Amino acid sequence: MPKTEIKKVVCLKCGKTTEVKLSTSINAAEDLNMRRELLSGRLFSFKCSACGYTGKLFYPVLYNDPKNKFMVYLIPDVDRFQIADKDIEKDFDGGVDNVRKRIVPDFNSFLEKIYIFECGLDDMAVEITKLAISNAVAKKFDLEKVEDGYLSMYDRESNTMGFTFFVGEDREPYIQSVRLEIYGKSMKITEEFAAKDRKLKGFLKIDREWSENILYRYKQSKNNN
Numbered sequence: 001m002p003k004t005e006i007k008k009v010v011c012l013k014c015g016k017t018t019e020v021k022l023s024t025s026i027n028a029a030e031d032l033n034m035r036r037e038l039l040s041g042r043l044f045s046f047k048c049s050a051c052g053y054t055g056k057l058f059y060p061v062l063y064n065d066p067k068n069k070f071m072v073y074l075i076p077d078v079d080r081f082q083i084a085d086k087d088i089e090k091d092f093d094g095g096v097d098n099v100r101k102r103i104v105p106d107f108n109s110f111l112e113k114i115y116i117f118e119c120g121l122d123d124m125a126v127e128i129t130k131l132a133i134s135n136a137v138a139k140k141f142d143l144e145k146v147e148d149g150y151l152s153m154y155d156r157e158s159n160t161m162g163f164t165f166f167v168g169e170d171r172e173p174y175i176q177s178v179r180l181e182i183y184g185k186s187m188k189i190t191e192e193f194a195a196k197d198r199k200l201k202g203f204l205k206i207d208r209e210w211s212e213n214i215l216y217r218y219k220q221s222k223n224n225n
């Protein structure tokens, strides 16, 4: 059963208080309906019972996929790198060793993590690949950097993965596909430079900032040789 909480929410439009039921923990294998609601974003729809105003209401949700062995914890605007939560781990049937645990600060990153893990990919290597490709895309468009992008395609048969980036001030979507060799190379970089992070306990934030750090250390080591 999904875990729920009743919360009082003040309507942005009329100021009246509405009680809403929030689903705070979802099991991908058991709560199929909830999973659909979550991935479509409908789970975060808020409707005021007084005036009918509808809007989005993001709140912390823990997503647990025991079959693919990962957990993603959406905590809006979280800025910590690591969160240890013994209570959550205690709840997880079958133990949490070999379970990848991540925290993400926003809904798009949340969807991306789920996609990456469902594809059977390693999110550390995907982040490194994305950073390298985003630098190439920035160069192509003559921009200082292109920061916002997501893994949007993975096809082992054609040996490619694709990233959608949001480019420039207008945030035009631009899709860049790459051969999986680059992902393989990124994997090797993480094995060498992120070995310590792989052993860390708790929920980790594996994002652009993290991959900038790893890639920096990789480049330093290349310069020193």
Ligand SMILES: [Zn+2]
Residues within 6 Å of the ligand: 011, 012, 013, 014, 015, 016, 048, 049, 050, 051, 052, 053
């Ligand atoms: Zn209202």
